[in-house]
Amino acid sequence: MRTQELSQRALPLLAAGHFRGQRGVSRLIVGTDFSLRSEFALARALRLPLGQGGVFAVMHAGPPLDGQDGPAGAVSGERCLRKAVSSVCRRLRHRVDVEVQEVLRLGDPVEAANAVSRELGAELVVLGRPLVTYPVRELAEDSMVRRMVLRLGASVLVVVPHPVRPYARPLVAVDFSRESRRALELTLRLCPSPTPVDVLHVVDTREEEAALRASGAPAERWLLLRQEAERGARVALGRFLAPYRETGRELEVRVRSGEPAEGILGEAAERGSDVLAVAMSGAEARTPLTERVLARAGCDVLVARHTTPASS
Numbered sequence: 001m002r003t004q005e006l007s008q009r010a011l012p013l014l015a016a017g018h019f020r021g022q023r024g025v026s027r028l029i030v031g032t033d034f035s036l037r038s039e040f041a042l043a044r045a046l047r048l049p050l051g052q053g054g055v056f057a058v059m060h061a062g063p064p065l066d067g068q069d070g071p072a073g074a075v076s077g078e079r080c081l082r083k084a085v086s087s088v089c090r091r092l093r094h095r096v097d098v099e100v101q102e103v104l105r106l107g108d109p110v111e112a113a114n115a116v117s118r119e120l121g122a123e124l125v126v127l128g129r130p131l132v133t134y135p136v137r138e139l140a141e142d143s144m145v146r147r148m149v150l151r152l153g154a155s156v157l158v159v160v161p162h163p164v165r166p167y168a169r170p171l172v173a174v175d176f177s178r179e180s181r182r183a184l185e186l187t188l189r190l191c192p193s194p195t196p197v198d199v200l201h202v203v204d205t206r207e208e209e210a211a212l213r214a215s216g217a218p219a220e221r222w223l224l225l226r227q228e229a230e231r232g233a234r235v236a237l238g239r240f241l242a243p244y245r246e247t248g249r250e251l252e253v254r255v256r257s258g259e260p261a262e263g264i265l266g267e268a269a270e271r272g273s274d275v276l277a278v279a280m281s282g283a284e285a286r287t288p289l290t291e292r293v294l295a296r297a298g299c300d301v302l303v304a305r306h307t308t309p310a311s312s
Helices: 016-021 036-046 078-091 109-120 144-151 178-190 206-214 219-245 260-271 288-296
Strands: 025-031 050-062 099-106 124-128 155-159 170-173 197-203 251-257 275-279 300-304
Touching: 025 036, 025 109, 025 178, 036 078, 036 124, 036 155, 050 078, 050 109, 078 099, 099 109, 109 144, 124 144, 144 155, 144 288, 170 178, 170 260, 178 197, 178 219, 178 275, 178 300, 197 219, 197 260, 206 219, 219 251, 251 260, 260 275, 260 288, 275 288, 288 300
Parallel strands: 025 050, 025 124, 050 099, 124 155, 170 197, 170 275, 197 251, 275 300
Antiparallel strands: 155 300
16 A cells, blocks of 8 residues: 555544544444354444444345245245344343344345445445455455445445454554545444554555666665655654544554555454454445455454445
8 A cells, every 4th residue: 555645635534523422333234144154243243332323234135935026025034034133132122222123135135235225324234254264265256245345335344253342453454545534433433442443554665676676776775765665654644643643542553564465464463453444445346455355354354435325
């Protein structure tokens, strides 16, 4: 991730007063196919901080059992969904301000989830993902997780291990873009104070270093280049994080050099991170960094995007 110049557009996305008081998410969807990984996703969602007057929706999409579309058709998984929603209602019985919704749709799960997230104006969609196996393989073109992340307009939290506690060691990878701010702010809402948050920027000087080596420059030249780039990144990170530190949040600056995806995954492994946040632009059609992180991360991955307003 290359350092970018900060501008007026790089201000926080949330107003100061709103940001100081906001905690948790208000509109959340958990997608389920009733597998073990979906159970993990539901368990994680129930451990997330929910905002006042929020919506907690449990969604399943599938084909009609009798092959008939429309209200007359019986949908696969209807009874299992009702059981899952009943369990959520019991868990959230003390949150009378939270509305629990049961959402059953026909058709492709990705298309259904996209439609539901738009209708509800969802801030976050929570999904389960199989555990990482070795040797690690990239996500297949038809992978449900990959399709969800690429197609949904809302931010997506992909859950891997069984959650046993709220997040305690979050890591946010930033490139100083507007989308990075969204990733950081959403992480701060999911990990309320006093949870410390590590913020990482990976400096990629590989092309410049290769050019220096090709020209026969001594090793000191490209080492100096890397040091200067890392020093500049630390200064830029300090400016980037200043508005959030004013709210009293504990934010740790982390800077690495090298290939961005490898740097992000390496930092997460070394820190023992339990959630790793990355950003995705809504306009991106191909996201190799995000896909690589999703395929290889051993912890939950939050892919942050700008939310789509609810339809009127």
